[in-house]
Amino acid sequence: MSDTDLTRLTAARTAAVIAAGEASALDVTEAHLKRIRAVDGDVHAFLHVDADGARDAARRLDARRSAGEEMGPLAGVPIALKDLIATEGVPTTCGSRMLEGWLPPYDATVTRRLREAGLVILGKTNMDEFAMGSSTEHSAYGPTHNPWDLERIPGGSGGGSAAAVASFETPLAVGTDTGGSIRQPAAVTGTVGVKPTYGGVSRYGLVALASSLDQAGPCARTVLDAAMLHAVMAGHDPLDSTSIDAPVPAVVEAARAADVRGMRVGVVKQFSGEGYQSGVEQRFREAVSLLEELGATVVEVDCPAFDYAMPAYYLILPSECSSNLARFDGMRYGLRVGHDAAASAEEVMASTRDAGFGPEAKRRIMLGTYALSSGYYDAYYGQAQKVRTLIVRDFQAAFEQVDVLVSPTTPTTAFRLGERLEDPLQMYLADLCTIPSNLAGNASMSVPVGLAPEDGLPVGLQVIAPPTADERLYRVGAALEAALGDRWGHLLIDEAPELSLNTTEAAL
Amino acid sequence: MTVGAQVGPDLLPYDEAVAQFDPVIGLEVHVELGTVSKMFCGCATEFGAAPNSQVCPTCLGLPGSLPVLNRTAVESTIRVGLALGCDIAEWCRFARKNYFYPDMPKNFQTSQYDEPICLDGHLDVEVPTADGMRPVRVEIERVHMEEDTGKSLHVGGATGRIHGADYSLVDYNRAGIPLIEIVTRPVEGVGSLAPEVARVYVTALRELMRTLGVSDVRMEQGSLRCDANVSLRRLPTDPLGTRSETKNVNSLRSVERAVRYEITRQAALLSSGGRVVQETRHWHEDTGVTTPGRSKEQAEDYRYFPEPDLVPVAPDRAWVEELRAGLPAAPGTRRRELQETWGLSEFEMQSLVNAGAVELVEATVAAGAPQEAARKWWTGELSRNANAQGVDLTALPMTPEQVARVVALVDEGTLNDKLARQVIEGVLAGEGDPDEVVAKRGLAVVSDDGALIAAVDEALAAAPDVAEKIRGGKEAAAGAIVGAVMKATRGQADAGRVRELVLERCT
Numbered sequence A: 001m002s003d004t005d006l007t008r009l010t011a012a013r014t015a016a017v018i019a020a021g022e023a024s025a026l027d028v029t030e031a032h033l034k035r036i037r038a039v040d041g042d043v044h045a046f047l048h049v050d051a052d053g054a055r056d057a058a059r060r061l062d063a064r065r066s067a068g069e070e071m072g073p074l075a076g077v078p079i080a081l082k083d084l085i086a087t088e089g090v091p092t093t094c095g096s097r098m099l100e101g102w103l104p105p106y107d108a109t110v111t112r113r114l115r116e117a118g119l120v121i122l123g124k125t126n127m128d129e130f131a132m133g134s135s136t137e138h139s140a141y142g143p144t145h146n147p148w149d150l151e152r153i154p155g156g157s158g159g160g161s162a163a164a165v166a167s168f169e170t171p172l173a174v175g176t177d178t179g180g181s182i183r184q185p186a187a188v189t190g191t192v193g194v195k196p197t198y199g200g201v202s203r204y205g206l207v208a209l210a211s212s213l214d215q216a217g218p219c220a221r222t223v224l225d226a227a228m229l230h231a232v233m234a235g236h237d238p239l240d241s242t243s244i245d246a247p248v249p250a251v252v253e254a255a256r257a258a259d260v261r262g263m264r265v266g267v268v269k270q271f272s273g274e275g276y277q278s279g280v281e282q283r284f285r286e287a288v289s290l291l292e293e294l295g296a297t298v299v300e301v302d303c304p305a306f307d308y309a310m311p312a313y314y315l316i317l318p319s320e321c322s323s324n325l326a327r328f329d330g331m332r333y334g335l336r337v338g339h340d341a342a343a344s345a346e347e348v349m350a351s352t353r354d355a356g357f358g359p360e361a362k363r364r365i366m367l368g369t370y371a372l373s374s375g376y377y378d379a380y381y382g383q384a385q386k387v388r389t390l391i392v393r394d395f396q397a398a399f400e401q402v403d404v405l406v407s408p409t410t411p412t413t414a415f416r417l418g419e420r421l422e423d424p425l426q427m428y429l430a431d432l433c434t435i436p437s438n439l440a441g442n443a444s445m446s447v448p449v450g451l452a453p454e455d456g457l458p459v460g461l462q463v464i465a466p467p468t469a470d471e472r473l474y475r476v477g478a479a480l481e482a483a484l485g486d487r488w489g490h491l492l493i494d495e496a497p498e499l500s501l502n503t504t505e506a507a508l
Numbered sequence B: 001m002t003v004g005a006q007v008g009p010d011l012l013p014y015d016e017a018v019a020q021f022d023p024v025i026g027l028e029v030h031v032e033l034g035t036v037s038k039m040f041c042g043c044a045t046e047f048g049a050a051p052n053s054q055v056c057p058t059c060l061g062l063p064g065s066l067p068v069l070n071r072t073a074v075e076s077t078i079r080v081g082l083a084l085g086c087d088i089a090e091w092c093r094f095a096r097k098n099y100f101y102p103d104m105p106k107n108f109q110t111s112q113y114d115e116p117i118c119l120d121g122h123l124d125v126e127v128p129t130a131d132g133m134r135p136v137r138v139e140i141e142r143v144h145m146e147e148d149t150g151k152s153l154h155v156g157g158a159t160g161r162i163h164g165a166d167y168s169l170v171d172y173n174r175a176g177i178p179l180i181e182i183v184t185r186p187v188e189g190v191g192s193l194a195p196e197v198a199r200v201y202v203t204a205l206r207e208l209m210r211t212l213g214v215s216d217v218r219m220e221q222g223s224l225r226c227d228a229n230v231s232l233r234r235l236p237t238d239p240l241g242t243r244s245e246t247k248n249v250n251s252l253r254s255v256e257r258a259v260r261y262e263i264t265r266q267a268a269l270l271s272s273g274g275r276v277v278q279e280t281r282h283w284h285e286d287t288g289v290t291t292p293g294r295s296k297e298q299a300e301d302y303r304y305f306p307e308p309d310l311v312p313v314a315p316d317r318a319w320v321e322e323l324r325a326g327l328p329a330a331p332g333t334r335r336r337e338l339q340e341t342w343g344l345s346e347f348e349m350q351s352l353v354n355a356g357a358v359e360l361v362e363a364t365v366a367a368g369a370p371q372e373a374a375r376k377w378w379t380g381e382l383s384r385n386a387n388a389q390g391v392d393l394t395a396l397p398m399t400p401e402q403v404a405r406v407v408a409l410v411d412e413g414t415l416n417d418k419l420a421r422q423v424i425e426g427v428l429a430g431e432g433d434p435d436e437v438v439a440k441r442g443l444a445v446v447s448d449d450g451a452l453i454a455a456v457d458e459a460l461a462a463a464p465d466v467a468e469k470i471r472g473g474k475e476a477a478a479g480a481i482v483g484a485v486m487k488a489t490r491g492q493a494d495a496g497r498v499r500e501l502v503l504e505r506c507t
């Protein structure tokens, strides 16, 4: 099988090819490293490619397989990790100068589970600094480019993970989603992205943005691949107090079933109209009709509190983030600036934070510091928590009527690099539809449903399920994917333009 | 050093101060729980380990690390709360207290804020007065859980403080050790007794922690730390005055001294028409004064909010009741039992309590010593040593077992009291066990009559006039010869026997 063929496979198929001995894990790893060398100069999905580590892992897997050892369902499949997931001895920068050169002394639980399941970690993917942004332009190491159009954003904050998957640099990636950072990049890159139920995947070793909102999840090109990765990543972790102590929902079975017959689907009334691109709304409506054709019943659902989700989110997130990011002070690890005999510890902390954080990080730290200040707490953080409760209630009421909710994942297709960089509010709007799920801790997925006619760029549909009912996402997502695949004769991602290959790049 | 020595232009003599003003105190006591592992991670908590040897990603606050609550710490806190008669919250949370300091790995402390686990209790204490013991009920507002910070060591400079230091080293072994904070309501109506109430309260609290077995409460190692709030008002019916909060009061004696000092300082301010500033103050053990720290205007805004990395604590009611049923007898009850068993007077018992020696004497008795002898050494020689060093008795490097051994050596005649004091001195100086000190220093009563007779004869020969007097029937003159023999044998003789021999040799 040629290198190109190996990079075009789904994760499920890749594992099968390795299991059947048609290719070794090392072959698969080399094919992807070669692909990264060829296209990542343009895409810039990776901040760090751990070629040696990947080859070593692949070799060890091949040796174990030759020794007759039984392997997991994704053994030998390459994967990329968003650069805020701790990887022992491998750089973890969070897209920030603050952590340039920092080598974590430990693995995140997710990292450990992936290694134990035999996935081969190719490297770390680009992101908005400390996961703050919707375009990856806030990375201190330069933006990632959307493989569908290199002049456009790949979404954010996990644009690197989505772009790596969309450009066939890896079949799988891990992202994290605080307000849409897995789903919105999936939508604008024509890939599948899932934010599991809050507490479904351990946060231990994930550098926190907003602890009560953050959740890691799978990025993939197919719904089944996402489910298989979800099953490996998820499950109770005693190191994370907020981790759910219950069996992982049967996501792989649900993805294989791909059956929506008898399901009740609610269309969120709040997520349409002004600000929504016509092609996005068109593809969304077509997909909803398709669900009806597939046997689901569709109703409109009113969630009035969702109108306040964005302002509440932009109080809760900065508040938590101002505290979570306080530890980056140059005292113990990472960047240290202004350290000389005359400087006090406080001065070194201030100089380090001034030099180490980019403008968006500073904006949110200041917002959060203000919102938590004595005298303002009740008006800001306190009120936002009340709104959060109202949103939870809207969801609860909705899920009494329907099994899942659906909406466009993001109001528009990928916008141009630089277009919203100077206008934070416009940038924030990209997460309008995804934020309520983080505030309520629901499970949500973005699945590709076509290209917007006006710009030929991918459109994602968001499926939202109640907490711990993650399997419903996969039933709906897989059913849509299968029906659309039948209609098109291929996956949407197969329509992505061929990237020009740079074969002169120095070998990794 | 006495407080009186510092009365100057800035202090009013204590008697005058309490004649003019009504003091109100409040105490915040931090106790390090004696759990095997830290509050939010599995690291060990042993005192005195090599710097930064008991750390992990969580207590170092490394990016991505998360806390997991130590159940034993919660259990200990609930037991303390129950012993103090508190209500145990059905549901409570941790909060983050945000401020920047190099010894705090996350630049926030995980603590409890407006939702403490224990609320509304009390501790009954007895304060010695000229008219006997006076009972005082100290109301407890709350008991809450939090994590300790690391420790900074400022190297260079003159004062060992951060300002002027060449550089600082931080040891994170202490970071994340479980602490509980026990906060009283304002203690009113005790008038001039306020300093004693403060000391007796902290003593009683320390005793309670020991009885519960939740902490070794060694103040000199910082496992019990006290902040004392003091305010004055003209009349007991007036509203509370502006208070100062004195930090870093780390011995029982200092608690009393610091409160007394603040009363005299504030009284001087107020009586000269000044105003007390709401501020934190630092207690200086060596000079016995407090100096200003942060004022209220400079106070940090800690931006508390609920800790999102931990789930709420909702202690199961059955568990709480089980813990309540398993509480040991209160120290007061235990004290009365001991007083009865040992047949002590109220005064004798109170001296033991005041010396902080009850458990030590109990342990010494358990190690085989009679209670009279155990009490004698702990409240006598050992208390003198502790006072001279300005530490609590428990801080002395001598165990109840070692004291019991000294008592046994005296009983069997190997030592007399004078030699016993030398043995204690040797043990405290780190020369080893009592038996080792006896051997090394060659301390033992000379019981060999032959050797003693030779010494007596020598002494008599050296003082023929005295010998003549004795021979002439003046037995009182024998004292001088006994003294000379004791000196010659470096105290290692039994003085009674020497006297007998002197009289024998002169007849």
Ligand SMILES: [Zn+2]
Pocket (backbone or CB within 6 Å): B038, B041, B042, B043, B054, B055, B056, B057, B058, B059, B060, B176
């Ligand atoms: Zn630790």
